Amino acid sequence: xxxxxxxxxxxxxxxxxxxxxxxxxxxxxxxxxxxxxxxxxxxxxxxxxxxxxxxxxxxxxxxxxxxxxxxxxxxxxxxxxxxxxxxxxxxxxxxxxxxxxxxxxxxxxxxxxxxxxxxxxxxxxxxxxxxxxxxxxxxxxxxxxxxxxxxxxxxxxxxxxxxxxxxxxxxxxxxxxxxxxxxxxxxxxxxxxxxxxxxxxxxxxxxxxxxxxxxxxxxxxxxxxxxxxxxxxxxxxxxxxxxxxxxxxxxxxxxxxxx
Numbered sequence: 001x002x003x004x005x006x007x008x009x010x011x012x013x014x015x016x017x018x019x020x021x022x023x024x025x026x027x028x029x030x031x032x033x034x035x036x037x038x039x040x041x042x043x044x045x046x047x048x049x050x051x052x053x054x055x056x057x058x059x060x061x062x063x064x065x066x067x068x069x070x071x072x073x074x075x076x077x078x079x080x081x082x083x084x085x086x087x088x089x090x091x092x093x094x095x096x097x098x099x100x101x102x103x104x105x106x107x108x109x110x111x112x113x114x115x116x117x118x119x120x121x122x123x124x125x126x127x128x129x130x131x132x133x134x135x136x137x138x139x140x141x142x143x144x145x146x147x148x149x150x151x152x153x154x155x156x157x158x159x160x161x162x163x164x165x166x167x168x169x170x171x172x173x174x175x176x177x178x179x180x181x182x183x184x185x186x187x188x189x190x191x192x193x194x195x196x197x198x199x200x201x202x203x204x205x206x207x208x209x210x211x212x213x214x215x216x217x218x219x220x221x222x223x224x225x226x227x228x229x230x231x232x233x234x235x236x237x238x239x240x241x242x243x244x245x246x247x248x249x250x251x252x253x254x255x256x257x258x259x
Contacts (some may be wrong), residue, residue: 022108031152036143042142047100047160048083051176052107072167073110079232080114086240088120103135106131107167112138125153138187163239168202181234194227194242203228
């Protein structure tokens, strides 16, 4: 007997259509709506985002002498652990500052690892790249994401961020840093966010901030948009102090900013 025709495929089950050019808008929208739904389900509203090189490695994974880049892995891990412990100890249980990273290896892995050691949730916003396979194993399973579109990943890295800590990194880290700095400088993003550039020996060599001021391409006041820190203690004190000041944590009150 001939097989019975099952009829037409529903549009939302048509894989050929959904993965084709005509459904690009649907795929972009899905990368907004699905993370939004998950963040609401797990009550994630405030994140502390870590950026940095995917090439950093923990000392026990490195042969020979430890390079400065690999030493930053340890610092990112420790800073994320301390920030997670601090957040869990806040008197207002509704205000949780959750460590978030791009989900990959290196500094991103170190941040998620530190949060995991403190028994806290952490977010990993991964991106599909040929050289990286999935999110690192320290990301909380329920908050592990894989994005196709870089701009949607960037949106979620910034939208929930209440503070940012930028470790030494390459093109990707610099791209993310300068986009954030531009949003802050121009007032496009109205949410106040403390920004730490971690590692003075790196940032003061890579970017000649005074030269930018000297040439008049930025104002001297723009240097106040960030703080260069070179120790975990310094970064921790600055970030927790600013988050306490900006979000009225001492009195237990919460402040919700408009988008």
